[in-house]
Amino acid sequence: MSVLQPHNNETESSRNKNRRILILVVFCALLWVITAGRLFFVQAIDGKDYLARADNQQQRKFEIPAKRGTIYIHENESLIPIALNTQVYTLAADPKFITDQTKTADQLSAILKQPKDVIQQKVSSKGRYVELSKTVDSDSADAIKKLALPGIILAQRPARQYPENELFSQVLGYVNADGQGQYGFEQFANDRLGGKTGQLKTVTDSLGIPINSAENTLVSPKDGQSYVLTLDRGLQQVAADAIKSAVEANKAESGSIVVMEPSTGAIKAMVNYPDYNPNDYAKVKDYSLFQNSAVSKQFEPGSGFKIITMAAGLDTGKVTPTTQYNDTGEVKFSGYTIKNAENHKFGIQTMTDVIQKSLNTGVVFVLEQLGGNPTAITQKGKEVFRDYMNRFGFGKVTGIEQAGEATGYIKSDKNSYDIDYANMTFGQGLSTTSIQMLAATAAIANGGKLYRPHIVEGSVAADGGIQKEGNYLVNDRIMSPEAAAQLSQMMTQVVQHGSGYLTKMPGYSIAGKTGTAQVPLANGKGYEPNKNIGSFVGFAPVGDPKFVMFVRVDYPHVEGFAEKTAVPAFATVAKELLRYYHVAPTQ
Amino acid sequence: MTTATATLRRNQNLTRNKLEFKTGPISVGFMLVALIILLSLLYLNQVTKTSLFNYKISNLSAKQTDLENQKQKLEIEAARLQSLSEVRASANAAGMVKTDSVSFATPQ
The missing domain is CATH 1.20.5 (Single alpha-helices involved in coiled-coils or other helix-helix interfaces)
Structure with a gap:
């Protein structure tokens, strides 16, 4: 054991x-x-999540802004910039780091030209970030940098500069603080002008400062497209002066002038008054000033629309310039009575008289002829009339390169009675825009060819050349050249002997048509008393027209029709246009 | 010269002293440290050069941005001076008179 x-x-x-x-x-x-x-x-x-966290700590992404395209106009062979890029600074303060508020306010006030007490109040506030100014120019920014004031922050950002100030304001629009185009061409072509932002993904050090590394990736920004516009600076100025004078002389609320080349659809001048300075867009209180009312304002065209009705009558062959009818001063339809302006009645009149004297009864007569029954408005007549309104481009946008273009309004056939069609023959009960009236009249001037009105001549190619934009011909025959020539001649009578007499010039053949339209009440029942829109559309010289122009004067506070409000402005600009196009007198 | 002498001379280089290069652990250690130091110096040199170039690139980029800003300012100033409002307000324009009539030469 x-x-x-x-x-x-x-x-x-x-x-x-x-x-x-x-x-x-x-x-x-x-x-x-x-x-x-x-x-x-x-x-x-969890590998992907950790990888992402590590990447976030070691890498940073920097956005590289694309350069916005410049907008030019032609002047002889030179390109003149009317919208180009600049740099501005946002000035802010962190009051915590400002030791001497009075001195800081003193120095900034002198540079910014702002009241000292306003700045002092801001830099003495309790917040950590107070914005002092959003648009400090580079010279002022340099001066502020030199002061090396503690607690003052300057952040650079791209901005837009418009050297012509108000002159192209509503056609161009402006670019807001976020770099987005607003209104006009800046908004319409914002994506193409703005380009595509680039990105630098880079490895950074412990302080977040980028360091060179093979892992860095760079996606270069794609600069925006530059454009050349069809507008002419000189004509733009002439038109701007003329509409300003017209609005002021007639104590009107506003007005527009648009000038177009009938053979191409190129817009040479497009102005509205009042306007604004796009360099100071933030100071504008009335936002309606940003709208280009030549394309966005819808109004009843009034008698100016009679040329469209007459175009339908002539082109279908139902009437000729010499066709006669009996003007009794009124036409009656199922309880409604249509009268001439100022209750005029002239007895036997020709179609030329209808245009020259602007007879409401005469264009209703044309509508009756369109349907085949000379004494009644028929369904066929309505269809033909509607077809011509469509052919001339009413009720839809023209496609001009502008943001916010209105379509105008034509009642549908279902909702239209005989009286509605009768009213439409002389421009009531439907709405149009200035640019639609202009494009339609241009088609009459050039023999029946409808062009799309446009402000873009082309884009600037990489080699500095101009790449032309597409084809602007919408329809090469909306009416026959013969009917167009007849109507043109009838319109010359308006200038020779009718309401357009103030634009008569010795030796020149000028065609036109006045329109004094009533303004519908907001509820759609009746019209505003003592409120009208005066307009005049015309072209010259007849036969080989160089320009077509539309003048609109809104709500004048003087007695009289468009012949007093819109025609004088037309005459002023037409005189300059005839010189501009070197048109010698022929008669 | 005898045969023996000739033989001796002929073979006199046949015998060599064998050279032996022996390295102990300390030598190897030293060489390794020296190699590491050399490589470190080379690496530091490269890093310094890279930093220097980075600095130069940054400087040049800043200069480029500065020049681009200056160019932009000049373009704006040129456009402003060419604007219609400036031209109208210029001394040259003040000396001009607007004509009311234009004459056209008629071709014969």
Whole structure:
């Protein structure tokens, strides 16, 4: 027994040792399993998340803004920029770091030309970020930088500069603080002008400063497209002066002038008054000033629309310039009576007289002829008239490169009674825009070809050349050249002997038509008393027209029709246009 | 010259002393440290050069931005001076008179 005793003790000890080793091995294995499991989770399951977190700590993305395209106009062979890029600064303060508020306000006030007390109040506030100015120019920013004022922050950002100030304001629009084009061409072509922002993804140091690395990736920005417009600066100025004078002389609320080349559809001038300075767009309180009312304002065209009705009559052969009818001064339809302006009645009149004297009864007569029954408005007549309104482009946008173009409004056939069609023949009960009236008249001027009015001549190619835009011919025959020529001649009588007499110029053959439209009440029931829109649309010289122009004067506060409000402005601009196009007198 | 002498001379270079270059652990350690230092110096040199070039690139980029801004300012100033309102207000324009009539030469 005693011999075996030590042996047993050794065995016990050895067992204990093995057990401890086993426990250690199991513990290590467990630890390994836990570690491996955690690693698996970290790498395989949550790996992407950790990778992203690491990337965020070690890498930064910088946006590289694209350069916005410049907008030019032609002047002889030169390109003149009318919208180009600049840099402005946002000036802010962190009042916590400003030790001497009075001195800071003093110095900033002198540079910014702002009241000292306003700045002092801002820099003395409790916030950590106070904006002092959004549009500090680079010279002022340099002066502020030199002062090295504590707590003053200057952040640079791209901005737009319009060297011609108000002259092209509503046609161009402006670019807001976020770099987005607003209104006009800036908004219409925002994506193409703005280009595509680039991106630099770079490895950074512990302070977030980029360092060169093979891992860095650069996507270069794509600069915006530059454009050349068809507008002429000199004509734009002449038109701007003329509409300003017309609005002021007639104590009107607003007005527009648009000038177009009838043989191409190119807009040479497009102005509205009042206007605004796009360099100071933030100061504008009346947002309606941002609208280009020549394309966005819908109005009843009034008598100016009679030329469309007459175009339908002449082109279908239902009337000729010498066709006669008896003007009794009124026409009656199922309880309604249509009268001439000022209750005039002239007896036997020709179609030329209808245009020259602007007879409502005469264009209703044309509508009756369109349907085949000379004494009634028929469904066929309505369809033909509607077809011509569509052909001339009414009720839809013209497609001019402007944001916010209105379609105008023509009642659907379902909702139109005879009286509605009768009213439409002389421009009531439907709405149009200035640009629609202009494009339609241009088609009459050029022998029946309808062009899309446009302000873009082309885009600037990489080599500096101009890449012309597409074809602007919408329809090469909306009426026959013969009918167009007849109507043109009838319209010359308006200038020679009718309401357009103020634009008569010795030696020049000018065609036109006035329109004094009533303004519908907001509830659609009747018209505003003592409120009208005067307009005049015309072209010259007849036979080889160089320009077509539409003048609109809104809500004049003087007695008289469009011949007093809109025609004088037309005459002023037409005189300059005839010189501009070197048109010699022929008669 | 005897044959024996000739033989001796002929074989005189046949016997060489074997040169043995033995390096102990300390030498190897030293060489390794020296190599590491050399490589570190080379690396530092490259890093310094890279930083220097980075600095130069930054400087040139800043200059380029500055010049572009200056160019932009000049373009704007040129456009402003050419604007119609400036031209109208210029001394040259003040000396001009607007004509009321234009004569056209009729081709014969």
